[in-house]
Amino acid sequence: MVGAINPAGAARWPAERIHALAPDPASLKAGVKLSSPGPWSEYGARSEAGLVGGACKGSGAKPYQVSAEFPDGAEGQPVYKCTCPSRKFPCKHTLGLLLLWSAGAVPEAGPDAIPARVHEWLGSRRERAERGEARKAAQEERAAAQAADPAAAARTEKAAERRAAQRIDRINAGLDDLELWLRDQVRSGLTGLKGAGYRPIDDLARRLVDAQAPGVAARVRALASCLSAPDWPDRTLAEFSLLHLLIQGWRHRDALPAPLAATVRRRVGLSLTAAEIAECGERVSDRWLVLGSRDLAADKLTERRVWLQGESGTRIAMLLAFAPNGQAPGLALPVGATLDAELAFAPEAAPLRAVLVEQRDLSTDPGRAPAPQGGTLDDAASAFAAALAADPWTTSVPAVLGSAVPLVGAGPGSWQIADAKGAARAALVAEVDGIEPSRADHLRHGLLASGGGHPAPLFGLYRPAGMNPITVWGDGRAASL
Amino acid sequence: MPDTTAETAVVGATVNPDTGDTAGEARLSALMERGGPPAAVGRWAELVSTALVGTDRRALSSAQPDGEDSQDPALTLLSLAAVAGLVHRVGGPPPRFDGALPRPAPADPRPPLPDPAARRLRAILDSYPKYLPQWLAAVRRAGYRLPAGFSPALLDLGRTNTLIRADLAVVLGAPGRWLAKASGNWKYILREARETLDEADWQGPDQDSRLAYVAGLYLVGPDAARRLIRQAWPQERVPVKMGLLALMSRHADPADLPFVESLIKDDSKQVRGEATLLAGSLQRRPGRPVPDFTAEIRRLLSVHRGIGRDLHNFVMSRSDEDWPEDGSVLLLDALAAHGERRDEPGWSSWIAEQVQTAVGDHAPVSVRDRVARLVADQALAAAAGEPPGADFGPVLVLLDFRRDMLAELSVP
Numbered sequence: 001m002v003g004a005i006n007p008a009g010a011a012r013w014p015a016e017r018i019h020a021l022a023p024d025p026a027s028l029k030a031g032v033k034l035s036s037p038g039p040w041s042e043y044g045a046r047s048e049a050g051l052v053g054g055a056c057k058g059s060g061a062k063p064y065q066v067s068a069e070f071p072d073g074a075e076g077q078p079v080y081k082c083t084c085p086s087r088k089f090p091c092k093h094t095l096g097l098l099l100l101w102s103a104g105a106v107p108e109a110g111p112d113a114i115p116a117r118v119h120e121w122l123g124s125r126r127e128r129a130e131r132g133e134a135r136k137a138a139q140e141e142r143a144a145a146q147a148a149d150p151a152a153a154a155r156t157e158k159a160a161e162r163r164a165a166q167r168i169d170r171i172n173a174g175l176d177d178l179e180l181w182l183r184d185q186v187r188s189g190l191t192g193l194k195g196a197g198y199r200p201i202d203d204l205a206r207r208l209v210d211a212q213a214p215g216v217a218a219r220v221r222a223l224a225s226c227l228s229a230p231d232w233p234d235r236t237l238a239e240f241s242l243l244h245l246l247i248q249g250w251r252h253r254d255a256l257p258a259p260l261a262a263t264v265r266r267r268v269g270l271s272l273t274a275a276e277i278a279e280c281g282e283r284v285s286d287r288w289l290v291l292g293s294r295d296l297a298a299d300k301l302t303e304r305r306v307w308l309q310g311e312s313g314t315r316i317a318m319l320l321a322f323a324p325n326g327q328a329p330g331l332a333l334p335v336g337a338t339l340d341a342e343l344a345f346a347p348e349a350a351p352l353r354a355v356l357v358e359q360r361d362l363s364t365d366p367g368r369a370p371a372p373q374g375g376t377l378d379d380a381a382s383a384f385a386a387a388l389a390a391d392p393w394t395t396s397v398p399a400v401l402g403s404a405v406p407l408v409g410a411g412p413g414s415w416q417i418a419d420a421k422g423a424a425r426a427a428l429v430a431e432v433d434g435i436e437p438s439r440a441d442h443l444r445h446g447l448l449a450s451g452g453g454h455p456a457p458l459f460g461l462y463r464p465a466g467m468n469p470i471t472v473w474g475d476g477r478a479a480s481l
Numbered sequence: 482m483p484d485t486t487a488e489t490a491v492v493g494a495t496v497n498p499d500t501g502d503t504a505g506e507a508r509l510s511a512l513m514e515r516g517g518p519p520a521a522v523g524r525w526a527e528l529v530s531t532a533l534v535g536t537d538r539r540a541l542s543s544a545q546p547d548g549e550d551s552q553d554p555a556l557t558l559l560s561l562a563a564v565a566g567l568v569h570r571v572g573g574p575p576p577r578f579d580g581a582l583p584r585p586a587p588a589d590p591r592p593p594l595p596d597p598a599a600r601r602l603r604a605i606l607d608s609y610p611k612y613l614p615q616w617l618a619a620v621r622r623a624g625y626r627l628p629a630g631f632s633p634a635l636l637d638l639g640r641t642n643t644l645i646r647a648d649l650a651v652v653l654g655a656p657g658r659w660l661a662k663a664s665g666n667w668k669y670i671l672r673e674a675r676e677t678l679d680e681a682d683w684q685g686p687d688q689d690s691r692l693a694y695v696a697g698l699y700l701v702g703p704d705a706a707r708r709l710i711r712q713a714w715p716q717e718r719v720p721v722k723m724g725l726l727a728l729m730s731r732h733a734d735p736a737d738l739p740f741v742e743s744l745i746k747d748d749s750k751q752v753r754g755e756a757t758l759l760a761g762s763l764q765r766r767p768g769r770p771v772p773d774f775t776a777e778i779r780r781l782l783s784v785h786r787g788i789g790r791d792l793h794n795f796v797m798s799r800s801d802e803d804w805p806e807d808g809s810v811l812l813l814d815a816l817a818a819h820g821e822r823r824d825e826p827g828w829s830s831w832i833a834e835q836v837q838t839a840v841g842d843h844a845p846v847s848v849r850d851r852v853a854r855l856v857a858d859q860a861l862a863a864a865a866g867e868p869p870g871a872d873f874g875p876v877l878v879l880l881d882f883r884r885d886m887l888a889e890l891s892v893p
Contacts, residue, residue, distance in 0.1 A: 186555035190532050405583065
C-alpha cells in the first residue's frame with residue numbers, strides 16, 4: 001500500500017540501525033514483538049521512494065496506521081507517523097514495521113496502492129516543511145532588511161547584547177555566591193558540611209540553576225556523592241578546589257587563550273550550539289569508525305554520546321544528541337559501522353566534541369566489523385595527562401587499547417584489564433553513570449565473553465582509577481558492553 | 482610519565498602570565514608566579530586536614546602568600562589544593578603487568594550462527610523467552626556456535642531454568658565452560674553432559690567433569706549410568722554423591738527406589754536429606770504410562786463434559802514437549818467449531834485463548850497453512866456479517882515466528 005512521490009530512495013536499513021532508533025529498551029522489545037507479519041495488514045514499501053507503511057492490529061477495534069518516510073534518502077533520519085496514542089517516539093508499531101521492512105518482509109507496492117491517508121500525511125508534512133521554509137525565508141528577509149536599515153540592525157543587536165549581558169551578570173552573581181559559600185565551608189571546616197546533610201548543597205545548586213550556570217550547578221550537586229564516599233575529605237576538597245578554579249577561570253576568561261576560555265564557558269554552562277561549532281570548528285573529513293555509544297538518562301533528557309575514530313589517524317570525536325525521555329536521540333549510528341563524513345570539532349582546549357557537518361555514507365556489516373587502531377595503557381595515561389593539562393576539569397578520556405585482556409578477579413571490584421602490548425594493567429571500572437549496579441556484572445562478564453580472553457581491541461573511558469569498557473572487538477564483531 | 486609536564490601545562494594554560502593577566506587580579510596567577518606548584522605539590526595531606534577543621538581554627542603552616550593582604554586564607558587553601566590535587570588526579574603511569582596472560586577460551590570449530598538467527602536470539606531473549614528451549618535444541622541439532630556476547634545472558638537464564646541446561650551446555654561448548662569459571666553462579670554448566678562422552682572425564686580428578694560424564698552416559702544409555710552409580714557409590718565423596726542424586730532425580734525411574742531407599746542411612750546428613758526427598762517423589766510417581774497425546778485429545782473431545790477445563794488441564798500438562806500434527810489438528814478444529822459457542826458452560830473464552838496459545842507454541846509448524854486458512858475463512862465470514870468466531874490471528878503470529886525461527890537454523 002504505500003506511496004511514492006519522493007525522489008530520494010532509501011536502501012533497506014540493517015536491523016542494527018533501527019535498533020538505534022528505539023527510545024528505550026522496552027519500546028524495542030515491544031517493537032521486536034510486532035516485527036512478524038501476523039499483526040500487519042495492508043503493508044507495503046516503496047523502497048526506491050523511501051516509503052514504508054502499514055496497518056497494525058492493536059488492542060482496539062481499529063488498527064493503527066503507521067507510515068515512515070526517508071525524506072533524505074537512506075542516509076538521512078526517517079520521519080514517522082502512527083495513529084496510536086503512545087508518547088514514545090518512534091512507537092513500538094513504527095519500530096515493528098521498520099524491523100519487518102529491514103528483514104525484507106514488507107512487499108514492494110505500486111504507487112496506485114497508496115491509501116488516501118498516506119497521501120494526506122505526506123501532503124501535510126510537506127506543507128509543514130514548506131511553511132517552515134517560508135518562515136525561514138521571511139526571517140532571512142527581515143535580517144536582510146535589517147542589514148539594509150542600520151538603525152533596526154543596531155536595535156536587534158543591542159537587544160541580543162542586553163540579553164547576553166544579563167545572563168553574564170546572573171552567572172557572575174551566582175559564582176560570587178558560590179565563592180562565598182566555598183570560603184565559609186573551608187573557614188569553618190568541611191566536617192560541618194558533612195554533618196549538615198544534602199540540604200545546603202541542594203539549595204546552592206538551585207541558586208546556581210537560577211543563575212543560569214547549569215554546569216556549575218551539576219558540579220555542586222555532585223558534591224553530595226563526594227561527601228558520602230569513604231575518602232570524602234580528599235574528594236570534597238578536590239571538588240572544592242576545582243570549583244574554585246572554575247570561578248577563577250570564569251572571572252579571567254578574557255585573559256585566557258580562546259580555546260581554554262571556550263572550555264571554561266562550557267564547564268560553566270555556556271556551550272556552543274551545534275550550528276556555532278559547525279561554523280567555527282575545525283573541519284575534519286574522514287571515514288570514521290563508530291567506536292561506541294552510551295545513553296545517559298538525566299531528569300528530563302536522555303543524552304546519547306557516540307564516539308568515532310578517524311581511519312586516517314587515531315583522533316577520537318564525540319557526537320552528542322539529546323531527546324526528551326521516551327524519545328530516541330537522533331544519532332542512529334550502530335557500533336562497528338563506518339561513517340564517511342565531515343565533522344567539525346568544537347574549538348576547545350582539549351577538542352573532543354564534534355558535530356556532523358556532512359554525512360556521506362554509512363556502511364555496516366555486523367559480522368565483519370573493522371577493528372579500531374589501538375594504543376597501550378601508557379598511551380591512554382598520556383592522553384589523559386595531556387587532556388588534563390589542557391582542561392583541568394577533565395575526568396576521563398576516551399581511549400582504544402590495541403590488545404586488552406580482562407583479568408578475572410576474586411570479587412566484583414577486583415577485576416583488571418591487562419594491556420598485552422604495553423605490559424601494563426588497570427582496574428576495570430564498571431560503574432556507569434545513571435545505570436543500575438547489576439549492569440556492572442554484565443559489563444565485566446560481557447567483556448570476558450565477547451573477547452574470549454584473547455588480547456582484543458577495547459574501547460573505553462580511561463582515568464587513572466581505571467578503565468571503563470564500552471566496546472570490545474572479537475570474532476569479527478564489535479560487541480557493545 | 483608526563484606528570485610534571487601536565488601540571489605545569491595546566492598552570493601555564495589556566496592562567497597564562499604572558500596574556501596580560503596582571504595587576505594581581507588573578508590570585509591563582511600570582512600564586513603560580515611565586516613558584517607555587519612545586520611547593521604545593523607535597524602538601525595535599527596538610528591541606529586536607531586543615532580544610533577539615535577549618536582555616537578559622539588552624540592556620541596554614543607556611544607558604545602563605547604574602548603581599549596581597551586581601552587574600553583570604555580559605556581561598557589560598559583552595560588555590561593551593563587546585564595545584565596539589567592536580568598531581569593526584571593526573572595519576573602515575575599504569576602499574577606494570579608482567580604476569581602470564583590468563584588462558585583464553587578454547588577455539589570453537591563450529592560454523593558461526595548466521596546473522597538472521599543471531600537477531601532472532603535477541604528477539605527471543607527480549608520478547609519470546611518461552612521459545613528459548615526449542616531454539617536451543619534446534620541450534621544444537623544444526624551445530625552452530627553462538628556469538629560469544631550472548632553467553633552471559635544465557636548462562637544466567639540456565640541458573641533458574643533447568644530445562645534448557647542440557648542443550649545450553651552443548652551449544653555453548655568448551656568456550657562456555659571456560660567462561661563459566663568466572664562466576665560462581667554458572668558452575669552448574671560444568672556438570673552437564675559434554676559434546677562427546679569421554680571416559681577420561683570419569684577417571685580424572687575433577688568432580689564436575691566426572692558428573693558431566695555420568696550426565697552424558699544417562700543420555701546414551703540410562704542403564705549403564707545406573708550401573709555406574711551403584712558401583713561407584715561407596716567410594717564417592719559427598720559433593721559427588723549430591724550431584725549423582727540430582728542426576729537420578731532428573732532421570733527419575735521407579736526402579737531406582739530400592740537403591741535410593743538404601744541411601745537414607747548414608748553417613749552424610751546432606752545426602753540423607755536429599756535421598757529422602759527423592760525416595761518420596763519416586764513413591765508418589767504414578768506407575769501408569771503417559772497417555773498418547775492424540776488419543777487423549779480425541780477421548781476428551783468425544784466426552785462432552787470434557788470440553789473445557791479437563792482438556793485445558795491436559796494440554797497444559799503437556800506443555801514441555803512438541804505435539805504430534807494429528808492431535809494439534811484435532812485441537813484446531815475443535816477450537817474453530819466451538820469458538821462461537823461462548824454461552825456453553827465450561828468453554829470460557831479464557832480457556833479457549835489458553836489452548837490456542839498452547840497450539841501456537843507446541844504444534845508442529847506444518848499446521849501453519851491450516852491456521853492461515855482459518856484466518857482467511859474468518860475474514861470472509863466477518864465480511865458476510867456472521868458473528869465473529871475465535872480469532873486465530875494470534876496463533877498465526879506464533880506459528881510464523883516459530884516457522885521462521887526454525888527455517889533460519891536449517892542447515893542448507
